[in-house]
Amino acid sequence: MKASGSSGKEANLLFKQAYEYMVTRMDRGEWNAHDKLPSIRRLAQELQVHRLTVFRAYQLLKQNEKAYVKEKSGYYVSPSKTEEQVPTGHTENNRSFPTSSALKNSLSEIQHIPVTYQFSQALIDPNLLPNLFLSEHVKKVFDIYPKLMGTYSSAQGDVELREYLCRYMVRHHNLQLAASDLLITTGGQQAIDLISRIYIRPMDPILVERPTYSAALDIFRQQGARFIPVEITPDGYDLANLERLMEKHKPRLFYMNPTFHNPTGYTVPAAQRKQLVELAERYRCLLIEDDAIHEMYLDQPPPPPILTYDTEGWVVYLRSFSKYIAPGLRICAVMGGAHVIKSLVTAKSLADNGTPLVNQKMFLHYFESPRMQRHLEKLRIALQIRKEIVEQELASTGWRWVSPQGGFNLWLQLPEHIPVDQLLEECLRQSVSFIPGEICDPLKEMRSWIRLSYSFVNEEQLRDGVRRLIDIAGGYTT
Structure with a gap:
């Protein structure tokens, strides 16, 4: 049955x-x-x-x-x-004439609505970032590279930055990497877009988590992908079912976000990560590992990336840094086998001919500074406090969630009698935003779920905004 x-x-x-x-x-x-x-x-x-x-x-x-x-x-x-x-x-x-009406980014459409209580943005509160230090750092970077504004980066990315990130990944994850194994993109979302353009043709089957990052779904839809959903739980994936799907559908790739997953906050356990690589090799399925907030753990560091178990080039690793360091710099490092990186460099050169060199140099000298590493420790404490505030306010609602061990979001299941589409409309009218679960679901069926981001607003706004959300939801009776 x-x-x-x-x-x-x-x-x-x-x-x-x-x-x-x-x-x-x-x-x-x-x-x-x-x-x-x-x-x-x-x-x-x-x-x-x-x-x-x-x-x-x-x-x-x-x-x-x-x-x-x-x-x-x-x-x-x-x-x-x-x-x-x-x-x-x-x-x-x-x-x-052809029109662009097929283009859609459901996440962006919600995030760009101006509200007081912004719970749809999975970004760090700008007031938590060391802005004064960064502004002083800009002057230092231009002293080191006085001709910086008059120079392009290569399409693959600044060599100095790629070499530094190689050393960083070897030091933290014992990976065997060379600078030639990396590509710098303008944020993780561009990396997803480039990968989709190379590897997906109309109606190609691809595996996607259910739920998953909604903008990725919209990108894959633009290429005509056929989604094969893979349920993600607090315990990871059902690997027996995953193997059945790989054997049956012969998917081109599996887009996954296994560390502080967006939107659920779940983390796939270390025991499954090596097995995922073995399945990818057996069924020739490329694993796209999107790791946007690896350093944003609240207690213990997460397991090593799936890439650490890859010896045959079946993992493409997207390591973003923008969200918790300096979102405006838009820096993501893509790591993978030579055959993948070569194709991506060509696609990158056609897209924008290289991420701005100014951004890369600023990120390099900012990220490697001792001040930045101390800042990450303080940021984790601030996020822990914000998460606890939201959970305290929600404790009396009866809503369900699994408390994440890292990241920026709570994935909430509301009672079925609350119509989330109507709730969102009324919340936006009262200056509160969140992400409806339906747009994160490849089946578009998760209508009782919402993603609430606790990272973007200050503590006082968190309390006021969550209380307002609860009051609005209380207007829908059983």
Whole structure:
């Protein structure tokens, strides 16, 4: 019975992804109003899915007025209301110009709404950063490199920074690395985007945690990926089920965030990390290890990165530093095998020809300073206090969560009678923000969950904002 239920859920997800794939092609202008769509048989072959899956997707297109049927002819793209109103002078050869309406970043859309109680930003309160020290440091960097503003970095990243980060990783994790094994990107999100462009083609199966970082899901959707969800729990993954998924779907990659996971805060135990590499080697599945806040533990340091167990080049490690050092610098180090880094350097050169050299030099001299390392210790204490404040305020609600041992977020399960979509709308109206769990779920089903970030606002605002959130939620009765 369990296997049957799982297959039903996978089939349900598959036809929805086929639907989204077709809508995306329409939004991009690849299929325009009144264009004939591929036959069910042809599209099923192209996507390597069952014809019934494509049929269900076409039925949903028709239901949502995205397509219409001509008897004995097939399916055609329905014109949108805006297309029907576009003047002829705005078209070329009677075809609409492609639009960017397919682009979406659900996380950013919420985070950019100005509110007083900002619980949607998984960033450090700027007042906790050593801003005066950083400003003094800027002058020092320009004294060392007087021509810094007039020079490009290489596409792969500043050699001095890459060599320093190699030494850092060897010292802390006993990794065997060379500067040529690293690429510097403009934040971790750019690294995810570059990887997706190289490794994902329309309807390629990829493994993603459930839940996971919502912006990564939106990036993968842009490439037309087909999601295979992997449940993450406080104890890590069900490795037997993970192996079954790898064997069945032959995924291109597994995007994972195993250390102070976003949004749940869970950490995959050390015992599973070596086994994950063994599975990746056996089924030739690239592991994308996103490690954005490794140093932000609240008690004990987390286990070593999965990369430390990799000897055959099946792990691509994304180590971000921006969030808790200087978010404006946007520095991420990507580490992996030569074949991966070479492709990523080419993609990086096409994207922006290199992360700004000023940012890299400032980060290098800032991060390696003794002052910065002492600052990290103080930051952990401040985050521990903030987490405890939020948990104290939530203690009487009956809401459920697992207290994280690091990171910036609480992953909360609310009672089912509270409609999270309506709650968010009312909270935003009353200047409180959070992230709804639905956008973190590849199945878009986690409607009773929210991510509450406790790192961005001060202690007084935390108490006031959480109390306001609880009061608003209390307005929804069973």
